[in-house]
Amino acid sequence: MIKPRKRFGQHWLKSEIALENIIKTAQLKREDRILEIGPGTGILTERLLPQVNQVLAVEIDRDLCKLLRTKFAGWSNFLLLEGDFLAQEFFPGFLEYNKVVANIPYYITGPILEKLLGTISKPSPKQLEFIVLLIQKEVAERLVAKPGNKNYGALTLKVRYLADCEIVCKVPARAFYPPPKVDSVVVKITPRKIDNPPKNPAFLEKIIRMGFNGRRKMLKNNLKPIVKPELLEVILANFNINPQVRAEDLDLQDWILLSNILSDSPDCGEG
Template sequence: MTAIDSLPPLREVIASHGLSARKSLGQNFLLDLNLTAKIARQAGDLSECDVLEIGPGPGGLTRGLLSEGARRVVAVEKDSRCLPALEEIAAAYPGRLEILQGDALEIDPLQHLTPPIRVAANLPYNVGTELLVRWLTPKDWPPYWQSLTLMFQREVAERIVAAPGSKAYGRLAILSQWRSEARIVLSLPPGAFTPPPKVSSAVIHVTALPEPRFPADPQVLSRVVAAAFNQRRKMLRAALKGVAPDIEDRLMAAGIKPTDRAETVSLEAFCALARAVAAG
């Protein structure tokens, strides 16, 4: 009998510990262990890696990560009600699961992790995008993580992988694709979750690149892209007038028409614009 077989079904765990999902915490639990194992496999070979998991809840994905061979899992959980259920998993996998109680936006888990590190999580809906942006914009690159395997609402996942010219294309696509490779690897219907959310979900897999696809100062690029997409319906000469007084000249220097709109501009062109702005 394997460790995962010795653990009670997740529905029993939820019932015995009174773990009804809380909307205020963005909780939607995945209870199908075949599905959580499938998500864990999308993270790749974990046998030589420590895995950071955010918002494990009753531990469906946690079980998947451990049963698929993760060297260690460090799970950050805000909801104290879930800790006894996670402790049961830790007991079944001695020395391989560390549980940190607290807010993932406030905890620095790095002191608990040993490289190589991967991140895998069914992210709480209310903090998912902010965590992704933090992982994509560290002070130093390459980041501490090799890859991110993350569950999002389908709409957010599509924004991450969007191409220029589409309505989903925006700041999140630029941040995700500038220094990493992002793709949707799995789609899940609302019925896969308890309680079922009102929207479909998708798993994305993001692999860190050794260096950016195109040279640009991260802070300048972030500022230019934020300004451009904050007023995405405006022509860039208007949307970016606060970035530089001679923004039309900078746009043309980057090969961008001042009358273009943000959603038509490629990642490469945005990086060229960031260089033109930084040149002063």
């Protein structure tokens, strides 16, 4: 029995209910090609393989790779890539995969999401059907937070620009070995293209980052390096937005509108 390694953020999922919920959420079809990040001992993998065309598992732990090669030696639709998923270039085979289903290491959730979805200024060219992940509950709450909520922040907006997110079910710490110090949830993330993209996506990305730098400050103060506070007050008031607004009070469409106005304004600097 291979023991979970803390440095890789490993916690073996042992709950049949959680596994069933993940599989159900994945809406597997025979033609599906699945990417699984961090398969661990293969407890999820063995439920995926009989139902899909192919599973590509990416595992960084050398000992686990040996175990997985032995365990699934008889499965022709199992492919294993040994290495750090975040360090991989998007290998040609990845372009054939239409879904991601995984119990990922929680400490790299943000980088994994960026790798899969891209960024506001550079979205991923691959349009996956959807992504089903088991992640930390606190992070999931940030992904689905509404404006004005304490969990609403830059991560919320960056992911919301690229995808729709929903929490499917909660998974308690006791569902893992060893139990993590946090509760978890299954999330379904459905990538999509934005209906009304900003004129300058890189600028939108920039002002979102600046806006949430100093969360309790008013937006006009956080954006001071690129626009005079008094000018921003006028702009906000013209669109019936409180001039004293904070970053967490604006929804995605508000941010896109603000980005378009500021990027066109001769009075707006680069910061």
